[in-house]
Every structure is written in C-alpha cells, then in structure tokens.
Amino acid sequence: MxxxxxxxxxxxxxxxxxxxxxxxxxAVAHPMPNSVVSLSVLEESISGEVKIPLLELESAIGRKAxxxxxxxxxxxxxxxxxxxxxxxxxxxxxxxxxPVTDTSPFVGEYQEVVVHFRLTPPDARQLRHIxxxxxxxxxxxxxHRALVFVQYDWSNGxxxxxxxxxxxxxxxxxPSGKIFPLDVxxxxxxxxxxxxxxxxxxxxxxREGLDHILFLLTLLLIAPLTIEKSKWxxxxxxxYTLTRFLKISLAFTLGHSITLLAGSLNWIDFRVQYVExxxxxxxxxxxxxxxxxxxxxxxxxxxxxxxxxHGLAFSISLSHLELxxxxxxxxxxxxxxxxxxxxxxxxACFLPVLLISKWKAYPAVRTAFAVFTIILSMAWIAERxxxxxxxxxxxxNSML
Amino acid sequence: xxxxxxxxFCAALLLGGSACSSDDDNTTTDTxxxxxxxxxxxxxxxxxxxxxxxxxxxxxxxxxxxxxSQLAIAQRTYTTxxxxxxxxxxxxLYGQRVGLDFGSMTSTQIQYAKALLKEVAGTxxxxxxxxxxxxxxxxxxxxxxxxxxxxxxxxxxxxFLGTPAATGTFEIQYGGHHVAFANTYIDGVLVGATPSFRxxxxxxxxxxxxxxxxxxxxxxDALSAMLTGLSSDQLTSAKLGSTFxxxxxxxxxxxxxxxxxxxxxxxxxxxxxKNLIMTAIKTYVQDVEDAETFITKYTTxxxxxxxxxxxxxxxxxxxxxxxxxxxxxxxxYSCQRGVVLSxxxxxxxxxxxxxxxxxx
Numbered sequence: 123m124x125x126x127x128x129x130x131x132x133x134x135x136x137x138x139x140x141x142x143x144x145x146x147x148x149a150v151a152h153p154m155p156n157s158v159v160s161l162s163v164l165e166e167s168i169s170g171e172v173k174i175p176l177l178e179l180e181s182a183i184g185r186k187a188x189x190x191x192x193x194x195x196x197x198x199x200x201x202x203x204x205x206x207x208x209x210x211x212x213x214x215x216x217x218x219x220x221p222v223t224d225t226s227p228f229v230g231e232y233q234e235v236v237v238h239f240r241l242t243p244p245d246a247r248q249l250r251h252i253x254x255x256x257x258x259x260x261x262x263x264x265x266h267r268a269l270v271f272v273q274y275d276w277s278n279g280x281x282x283x284x285x286x287x288x289x290x291x292x293x294x295x296x297p298s299g300k301i302f303p304l305d306v307x308x309x310x311x312x313x314x315x316x317x318x319x320x321x322x323x324x325x326x327x328x329r330e331g332l333d334h335i336l337f338l339l340t341l342l343l344i345a346p347l348t349i350e351k352s353k354w355x356x357x358x359x360x361x362y363t364l365t366r367f368l369k370i371s372l373a374f375t376l377g378h379s380i381t382l383l384a385g386s387l388n389w390i391d392f393r394v395q396y397v398e399x400x401x402x403x404x405x406x407x408x409x410x411x412x413x414x415x416x417x418x419x420x421x422x423x424x425x426x427x428x429x430x431x432h433g434l435a436f437s438i439s440l441s442h443l444e445l446x447x448x449x450x451x452x453x454x455x456x457x458x459x460x461x462x463x464x465x466x467x468x469x470a471c472f473l474p475v476l477l478i479s480k481w482k483a484y485p486a487v488r489t490a491f492a493v494f495t496i497i498l499s500m501a502w503i504a505e506r507x508x509x510x511x512x513x514x515x516x517x518x519n520s521m522l
Numbered sequence: 523x524x525x526x527x528x529x530x531f532c533a534a535l536l537l538g539g540s541a542c543s544s545d546d547d548n549t550t551t552d553t554x555x556x557x558x559x560x561x562x563x564x565x566x567x568x569x570x571x572x573x574x575x576x577x578x579x580x581x582x583x584x585x586x587x588x589x590x591s592q593l594a595i596a597q598r599t600y601t602t603x604x605x606x607x608x609x610x611x612x613x614x615l616y617g618q619r620v621g622l623d624f625g626s627m628t629s630t631q632i633q634y635a636k637a638l639l640k641e642v643a644g645t646x647x648x649x650x651x652x653x654x655x656x657x658x659x660x661x662x663x664x665x666x667x668x669x670x671x672x673x674x675x676x677x678x679x680x681x682f683l684g685t686p687a688a689t690g691t692f693e694i695q696y697g698g699h700h701v702a703f704a705n706t707y708i709d710g711v712l713v714g715a716t717p718s719f720r721x722x723x724x725x726x727x728x729x730x731x732x733x734x735x736x737x738x739x740x741x742x743d744a745l746s747a748m749l750t751g752l753s754s755d756q757l758t759s760a761k762l763g764s765t766f767x768x769x770x771x772x773x774x775x776x777x778x779x780x781x782x783x784x785x786x787x788x789x790x791x792x793x794x795x796k797n798l799i800m801t802a803i804k805t806y807v808q809d810v811e812d813a814e815t816f817i818t819k820y821t822t823x824x825x826x827x828x829x830x831x832x833x834x835x836x837x838x839x840x841x842x843x844x845x846x847x848x849x850x851x852x853x854x855y856s857c858q859r860g861v862v863l864s865x866x867x868x869x870x871x872x873x874x875x876x877x878x879x880x881x882x
Contacts, residue, residue: 132700177859182767263841264764265856296770296778 324460376427385437621681785830
C-alpha cells in the first residue's frame, strides 16, 4: 500500500515537473513570460519572492507603473498574495519592491518587478499546510500564470537555490472561469534532513569549486619533495610524503573551519570580492612555490593561513540562512563535514598520483601543471578585480 | 557547468590531460540548391482527378519525391498525441513538431508539398493557400529583418498522420511559426479542419517578391466590423471585464473552453448583425477547400453563438481581444506586442468543439 502511494506521488511529481517544464518553455516563448513565485520555508514564517513582467503588471492595473515604492503597490500585493490555513488568514507583509532587467531568448531584455514578501501564520504549526491564494496580475490578465516553487526548506534538505522544487501553477481555470488557489502541503521534515542537505551542499561546493581544489592540489604536489640547493628534490619516500600530505590537509581544514564558523554566524563582515581575489592570490602563491620553493617548511602555515580565506568564501553559502542558533550550528557542522568528505575523496584520488614523483619526468609534469595554474590564477585575479571575464577565463570556461 | 569543471579537472590530472570533447552538432546546412520558399508545382498526373482522389493523388505524388528516410519522417501513424503536437511558436523554441521540415527538403520536394496544401486549403484571395503562402513570406521577412535563421520557410513542417486513403483516418498536418493547419479525413471525408492557428508578424502590409502581403487584415477587419456593428448597449454586454494578453485555447490547450459562454448571443441580434458574424467566421473556415459543411453547421448554430471582446473594437491595440463562441465554433483573436519588430501583431485560432482533430 505504502509503495503504491509512493509510486503515485512520484508519478504525479513527474507530471508536475513536465508541466512546469512546458510552462517555463512557454514562459520563454510567449512574448511576455509568466510570473515566478519562489517560497522559502523558515522556522516561523514563509518568505517569498515573485518576479512579474512589468508590462503584464501594467496591463493588470491599467496604467504605467513608474514608481513602485508606493502604498498602492504595497496594498495591491498585500491583497493579492494571501495564505490561509484552517480558515485563518496569515499576515502578509510586503518587504520590498524593485525593478530588474531580465532577458529571454525570445523577447531579449525586458523589465520585471521583484516583490519580496513574508507570510506569517497565526500558529507556527500551520506553516506546512497552506492554501496559497495568489492572484496578482491573474485577477485581471486571465492569460497570465504564476509558477510556484519552493526554493528553500531547511528541514526537508532543500537548501540549494539552484534546486528549487515546483509546487504548481496558478492561473485561470477556463471552463469554470475561476482562479483556484494552490494547496501546498509540505512534508514535516526533520533536523536530520536539514543536516544531510547541508552535508550534500558542502560536498557540492567543493566538487564545483575549482579554485579550492586547485589551491589544495598545488600545495600537495610538493608534499613528496624537500629542498636541495634552493630547488625541489626528488621523491623522499612514502612515509615522508604521507606525513606532509596529512599535515598540509589538516592545516587547510583547521583554517577554513575557523572562518566558516565565524562567517556563518555573521561575527565578521567582509567584502566578497576581496575574498575572491585573495583566493586567486593564494592559488598563484602556491603555484609559484610549486615551481621553485619560496616558503619551504612553511606550507603548513600557508595552508592554514589561506584556509582562513577559503573558509570565508564557504561561509557565504550559510551566512544568509534565516535559522535559529541550533539549526544554524547543525548546518555549519553538516556543511563542513560535506566539505571535508569531498576534500577527502579528492585527496584519496590524488595521493596515488603523487607516487609518480618517483619518475624522472615528475619535475616537468609538476612545472607544467604549475605554469598552467599560474596563468589561470592570474586571469582569475584580473577577472575578480575587474568583475569582468577576460579572454583567458572566457576560453577556460568555454572548455568546461 | 561547474560540475563539468571538476570532471574536466580530474580527467586532465589522472589521464594526463585528455580534453573533453563537446557534443557539437555537425549538421551542415545545404543551402546551395535549396530554395526553401518556391511556388507549388502543377502535378499533371493528378489534374484529371477531383475531391478526395485528387488529395490522395497529390499526397502520393509528394511521397514519391521523398527518399526513404524522409518518407519515414513525413509518413506517420495516426495518434492523437502527435496530432496535438502543434504550436504557434518558432520550432527553435517549441522543438516538438513532427514531420518533415522544408529546410531538409529540395526545392522540388517543397513544390510537391505545396501543391497538396494548395489543393486542401482552397483558392480564395488572401485566404486558404494564398494566406498560407503569404504567412511563409512573412516569416521569410522576419528572418531577414532581425529574426535570424530560427524564422523563415525552412522551419515549417509537413506530416501525414495516417496514410492518405479513401478509407480509414489520416490528418494532413502542416505548421510553423504562427501557423497550424490540421485537416483530418475519415473514410475520404473531411471531418475536422481544426485546430487552425493563424498569426502574423509583421501585421502591416509588407512587400515580398514584388507583391504586397497582408493576409490576416481581412480577418481583423471582419471581426472588427462584427463588433462595431453592435449597438452601444450590445457592445457593453459583449465587453469582458478581464484582460487577454494571448489566446486561451492556443496550442496544448485542447478543449479549454468556458462552460458558460459570455457576451452577446446571436439570437438577440438582427440578421445584418448575424451576417457580420458569419462573414467573420468565413475568414477562418474558408481556409479549407471543403468549407461548406462547417459553414452550414455554424450558420444553423448562429442563434446560440456568443460574441465577446476585451480592449477596443479596433483590434490593433495591445490586449485587444475578440471571441466567437458557439455550440461548435470557437474563434479567438488576440492582438499583442511585437516580438521581432515593433508594433502589434495578432494571434488567432479557429477550433471546433466537436471536430478538433477529426473528433478524436
């Protein structure tokens, strides 16, 4: 019985996904796209964002919408974004209204209105069972549709903005001429799901973060070596390699764990751009060192020191989470364990590679790799300072 | 993309720098001998036959022009799921059309395809085949005036759903950007000529191959005349409160009709006013050669047919909308913003509540 139910859920979810896909396609293909509502389930409220094509909003209100930050629009959206549970209406607050420019392959650039709102139920236990009565624009422009997604739901492991789940579509039901609200029933979730989600997010972060991997690998490339006459020597044996390998890795882990904690709890404030530039610098420094020793015996400090910088970058994924302290600490632990797990997998892949340092060709391989990394890291530095792609990063991205 | 970054990286490290190969589509466009928008050919072998025999003859003549692989794409089995795969969007955005595209056919093959379409679409000026040809011209115009290669005659598709024969079911399905043509024959009789979509950009008259094209202005004029023929009281009753930015019964919105019709009822109108409704209906129905059965049916049902509109009666302003909603007939027309060009452009659809896809 349970299995049958599960299958039904899976199938209906599949159909919903397919429908949403077609609608997204139509959203692209139609001269004016649909609205997209993204909900974030927090501990005591739901915050949401809706993107509405400006021209459709103007069609709905029957006039130009040049000034958004007005009582008219706050009242308009308060009226048209409503949630109800057990016949009790939630509190709707409009937090911000702003214009943005978006692009679609069909119409090119077009204007959108972004509305941030917060829905608070009378009782937090109602948070997961909502009749979502959304009809902005649709109440008048009956050909318009709103695609509704849940973008963030910590205790169901949904923490990655790129993986939002479709809930349904709100639009006119033509046969009846009515706009039906969307009934949303979310699973209760648990802290285990929350931690698991954060763990996976941490793994994904490293897996997709080429810069973190490059930094670590360039440092580890010289783990089997020592210095002879200011130059890198040959292979120093397995025990020596393993010891240095573990020390460097541990130092990096220690470094980034400290700042991950501090950054996630918003204890320190920093400019993301500077951190990104410093990360690229850290790769450059360790790549140069890989060619010619510049801080031998201090790799551990370099790993730890720059680990602090990388940890700040990791914390960006967590610092904006609206969670209670308990859930937040659990998130940090889960996320960091995910990072370590992925790092461990990569290192385990990489350790055997270090054994080729016995080969005569190793200095050439090492140097070639380091030169490649030097060029790329310098291009990254330039890109991150200028906040604009350059021909090297463009070329590199196009190869990926 | 960042995911593949990691894969690339591992591959580069562990396999000694082998590069990832991308799945580039290496299809070359053979434009050397392909003129994608020729005139129909006169198929002499079919000139003596008439009616369904001529349609079968022209279908077979076209099919014999095709290579076996082209034929496998064009000649399909009849299924309602493939019948429903039409769209008004350019194929580059929709991507689900079945059948053979003009872009992969030789000029001669296209001429044979067009000979068939000309036969089934009828010969009134600015309607039927003339309209379909002008709509191809419009898309050629779009391709050259900012639309690029996603537009143009090369992106129109023709398919046989079921084998054209005097018995059994087959549909001649043809369409592309702004066009859907769907004639369904059962046992040699045209039982459904819908869903039939017509839209155009540019809407204003344009020159193409030395001729002026404006094939949907007759539809707009007839629908507008139908509205302005109403008294001011009737016009008030015909006005819908809602705003329509597009059609409600467009592609993949089959059987999406209001249970309760809105607007003014034909039975409450004068015979002159009813004639104006019929004139408007004919600008759609006469896009097929065998229009008579539909015209008779819709005339009979005129008293129970409603007309309604939104926006203005001129039908050239953004969000202008008009609808004819009868027991069988459904015609919807929406004026919307330009996509490639500035200015407005219309979308419209003729459906039949009982015989869309031949009633299947």
